[in-house]
Amino acid sequence: MRCRHCQCELSLPMVDLGIMPPSNAYLTGAEQFANEKAYPLKVWVCQHCWLVQTEDFTKADELFTADYAYFSSTSASWLAHARQFADSSIQQLALDSNSFVVEIASNDGYLLQNYLAQAIPCLGIEPTQATAEAARKLGIEVVSEFFTTELSEKLCQQYRQADLIIANNVLAHVPDINDFAKGIKKLLAAEGQVSIEFPHLLNLLRLHQFDTIYHEHYSYLSLYSVQNVFSAAGLRIINVEKLLTHGGSLRVWLSHTDSHYQVDSSVALVLEEEEKAGLQTAQPYINFQKHVRRIADELKAFVSQCKSENKTLLAYGAAAKGNTLLNFAGITVADIPVVYDAAPSKQGKFMPGSHIPIKNPQLLLAEKPDYILILPWNITSEITTQLQNMAVRGVRFVVAVPELRIL
Numbered sequence: 001m002r003c004r005h006c007q008c009e010l011s012l013p014m015v016d017l018g019i020m021p022p023s024n025a026y027l028t029g030a031e032q033f034a035n036e037k038a039y040p041l042k043v044w045v046c047q048h049c050w051l052v053q054t055e056d057f058t059k060a061d062e063l064f065t066a067d068y069a070y071f072s073s074t075s076a077s078w079l080a081h082a083r084q085f086a087d088s089s090i091q092q093l094a095l096d097s098n099s100f101v102v103e104i105a106s107n108d109g110y111l112l113q114n115y116l117a118q119a120i121p122c123l124g125i126e127p128t129q130a131t132a133e134a135a136r137k138l139g140i141e142v143v144s145e146f147f148t149t150e151l152s153e154k155l156c157q158q159y160r161q162a163d164l165i166i167a168n169n170v171l172a173h174v175p176d177i178n179d180f181a182k183g184i185k186k187l188l189a190a191e192g193q194v195s196i197e198f199p200h201l202l203n204l205l206r207l208h209q210f211d212t213i214y215h216e217h218y219s220y221l222s223l224y225s226v227q228n229v230f231s232a233a234g235l236r237i238i239n240v241e242k243l244l245t246h247g248g249s250l251r252v253w254l255s256h257t258d259s260h261y262q263v264d265s266s267v268a269l270v271l272e273e274e275e276k277a278g279l280q281t282a283q284p285y286i287n288f289q290k291h292v293r294r295i296a297d298e299l300k301a302f303v304s305q306c307k308s309e310n311k312t313l314l315a316y317g318a319a320a321k322g323n324t325l326l327n328f329a330g331i332t333v334a335d336i337p338v339v340y341d342a343a344p345s346k347q348g349k350f351m352p353g354s355h356i357p358i359k360n361p362q363l364l365l366a367e368k369p370d371y372i373l374i375l376p377w378n379i380t381s382e383i384t385t386q387l388q389n390m391a392v393r394g395v396r397f398v399v400a401v402p403e404l405r406i407l
Contacts, residue, residue: 200222
């Protein structure tokens with residue numbers, strides 16, 4: 001395989017998670033178990049541009065289907081994060097009724113609703129039908145297509161260039177990252193800005209966050225690799241913010257290379273941090289597999305201990321990252337009989353691979369398990385707050401990444 005950005009041959013493997021189903025391919029019934037699709041999940045590192053990427057086995061339209069089950073608005077903390085960003089961007093860029101905001105991968109309108117509320121013209125781009133319909137019900141105009149350079153050209157003709165383009169947690173999901181960057185360049189107004197958020201590769205490596213690896217994530221991004229991709233498209237990074245979201249993310253601000261904006265010192269600081277961590281050397285990647293194996297073994301040992309002691313173990317949060325964890329560790333419905341999740345789009349379905357049924361959290365009130373495994377560890381505090389009544393009853397919470405901890 002050749003690198004998706006620079007076309008150099010890939011020779012440095014980072015991790016092999018075996019064969020597993022796409023992490024958001026929730027099953028609607030037991031009759032689907034036998035014919036469940038699964039693909040190899042391997043990650044390689046380009047030693048030329050240092051873009052970390054999955055091996056090509058799946059196509060985007062096989063992963064982002066009409067009944068795509070991830071709805072951003074399910075998480076209260078994510079809604080608050082979106083609202084805060086919208087308010088600050090409106091002030092920072094002096095956005096008003098004459099401005100135009102475009103969000104790529106706008107999901108269910110979790111973010112654009114904040115611009116709409118302040119009468120700022122906006123447009124969502126969202127290929128998954130169920131989430132796009134949810135946004136339209138909020139009054140948000142949505143184009144239901146994958147974002148490409150070709151679509152960008154159509155949008156420029158049909159609407160106009162954007163003063164602000166937002167792309168939260170979508171850059172990793174893009175198979176053709178170069179085309180995506182060129183499309184953003186084309187759609188951006190001369191003095192407009194782009195805001196892109198993505199989980200930071202540095203945290204994935206340091207905290208062994210292997211469960212954030214799944215087929216939908218084609219790339220695992222450092223600031224260095226993102227700078228390479230966008231500078232080739234004629235955009236430059238002018239500012240970087242560190243975020244706590246998704247286990248540690250970066251928010252990168254970009255403009256046209258020839259814009260009047262000055263480059264903030266934060267860019268050099270984060271690049272220096274990555275260099276000191278060795279992200280442009282083979283060292284951080286070659287030992288990653290053994291950390292993954294350790295985490296999986298710790299979870300399996302804990303499950304076995306629960307069984308031997310007749311302790312009840314349930315799970316909370318049917319997150320995509322949870323599916324990577326469970327499937328790599330070989331955990332099935334025989335080990336964890338149920339997972340509870342607040343998203344109606346997932347309730348009544350089954351986890352891919354493990355076939356654990358997903359139920360409404362209201363049903364958890366009637367249970368008194370000994371332990372609840374929190375699969376979306378990045379929102380542990382939000383979940384433990386929601387489940388305070390369980391803690392009062394003596395239930396213990398467990399997370400498995402970066403190591404097994406009983407809270």
